[in-house]
Amino acid sequence: MARGALSREEVLAAAAELVKRQGPGALTMRGLAAGLGTAVTSIYWHVGGREALLDALVERTVADLxxxxxxxxxxxxxxxxxxxxxxxxxxxxxxxxxxxxxxxxxxxxxxxxxxxxxxxxxxxxxxxxxxxxxxxxxxxxxxxxxxxxxxxxxxxxxxxxxxxxxxxxxxxxxxxxxxxxxxxxxxxxxxxxxxxxxxxxxxxxxxx
Structure with a gap:
C-alpha cells in the first residue's frame, strides 16, 4: 500500500485490531507497518511515535465506548x-x-x-x-x-x-x-x- 493511499484512520484501525487480538505488547511500529504493507516512516508520518499512537488509540477506544x-x-x-x-x-x-x-x-x-x-x-x-x-x-x-x-x-x-x-x-x-x-x-x-x-x-x- 502506497503512503498516499494510507489514512490515519486505517493506521488506528489496524493498531486497534492488533491490540484487540494480541495485547498492547504486540504493538510495534515495525509490525504495524508490515501488517499494512507500508514503510515504518509512513506510520510515523500519520500518527507520530508509539506513545502518540497509543494516545490516539486510547482516544479512539474512549469514543467507541x-x-x-x-x-x-x-x-x-x-x-x-x-x-x-x-x-x-x-x-x-x-x-x-x-x-x-x-x-x-x-x-x-x-x-x-x-x-x-x-x-x-x-x-x-x-x-x-x-x-x-x-x-x-x-x-x-x-x-x-x-x-x-x-x-x-x-x-x-x-x-x-x-x-x-x-x-x-x-x-x-x-x-x-x-x-x-x-x-x-x-x-x-x-x-x-x-x-x-x-x-x-x-x-x-x-x-x-
Missing part, C-alpha cells in the same frame, strides 16, 4: 439495555480497555455510559444522591461481573472441581441445587438475572 443507546419501552428495560451494551463492550475489547486504564482514563471511558444511566435515572424520577447511587450501582455490577468472568476464563483448572465439591450431600436435602452448582455458571443468564434484580430494586427504592 461512548456509542451506547438505551433500548426498550420501560425504565427497567432501557437501563438493562445500557448494562448489556457496556458489558459487551468491555468483554469485546479487554486489551483496549486495559490500555485505557493503564493511561489513567478509566473514569473518562465510563462517562458516556454513566451519562446514559443518568438520563434514565432522571426519567424514572430519581434525583440527587439517589440517582448517583443508582448510576454507580449499575456500573459496578457490570464491571464486577466482567472481572469475575475474565478471572474464571484465565484461572487454571480447579482441583477439586465443582462436581467433587458439590456432591449431593453438600447441599443437604436439595440435590438439584448440588447438580446446578457443580456445573459452570451460565454467564449471560446470570448477568441478566442479577442486573434485572438490581435495577428493579433500585427503581422501586429498595437500595437501602
Amino acid at each position: 461512548g456509542e451506547i443507546r438505551p433500548r426498550g419501552r420501560t425504565p427497567e428495560q432501557r437501563v438493562v439495555s445500557v448494562a448489556r451494551a457496556l458489558r459487551r463492550q468491555l468483554r469485546d475489547h479487554p486489551h483496549l480497555v486495559a490500555l485505557v486504564h493503564e493511561r489513567g482514563l478509566t473514569d473518562r471511558m465510563f462517562l458516556p455510559a454513566q451519562q446514559a444511566l443518568v438520563r434514565e435515572a432522571h426519567a424514572a424520577g430519581l434525583r440527587g444522591g439517589r440517582a448517583a447511587e443508582f448510576v454507580r450501582a449499575v456500573q459496578f455490577q457490570v464491571v464486577g461481573h466482567v472481572l469475575v468472568e475474565r478471572n474464571r476464563e484465565r484461572a487454571p483448572a480447579q482441583h477439586p472441581g465443582g462436581e467433587e465439591l458439590w456432591r449431593a450431600e453438600a447441599a443437604g436435602d436439595d440435590p438439584a441445587l448440588a447438580r446446578a452448582l457443580s456445573r459452570p455458571p451460565a454467564a449471560d443468564r446470570l448477568f441478566m438475572t442479577s442486573v434485572r434484580a438490581l435495577v428493579r430494586g433500585l427503581l422501586a427504592g429498595d437500595g437501602g
Whole structure:
C-alpha cells in the first residue's frame, strides 16, 4: 500500500485490531507497518511515535465506548439495555480497555455510559444522591461481573472441581441445587438475572 493511499484512520484501525487480538505488547511500529504493507516512516508520518499512537488509540477506544443507546419501552428495560451494551463492550475489547486504564482514563471511558444511566435515572424520577447511587450501582455490577468472568476464563483448572465439591450431600436435602452448582455458571443468564434484580430494586427504592 502506497503512503498516499494510507489514512490515519486505517493506521488506528489496524493498531486497534492488533491490540484487540494480541495485547498492547504486540504493538510495534515495525509490525504495524508490515501488517499494512507500508514503510515504518509512513506510520510515523500519520500518527507520530508509539506513545502518540497509543494516545490516539486510547482516544479512539474512549469514543467507541461512548456509542451506547438505551433500548426498550420501560425504565427497567432501557437501563438493562445500557448494562448489556457496556458489558459487551468491555468483554469485546479487554486489551483496549486495559490500555485505557493503564493511561489513567478509566473514569473518562465510563462517562458516556454513566451519562446514559443518568438520563434514565432522571426519567424514572430519581434525583440527587439517589440517582448517583443508582448510576454507580449499575456500573459496578457490570464491571464486577466482567472481572469475575475474565478471572474464571484465565484461572487454571480447579482441583477439586465443582462436581467433587458439590456432591449431593453438600447441599443437604436439595440435590438439584448440588447438580446446578457443580456445573459452570451460565454467564449471560446470570448477568441478566442479577442486573434485572438490581435495577428493579433500585427503581422501586429498595437500595437501602
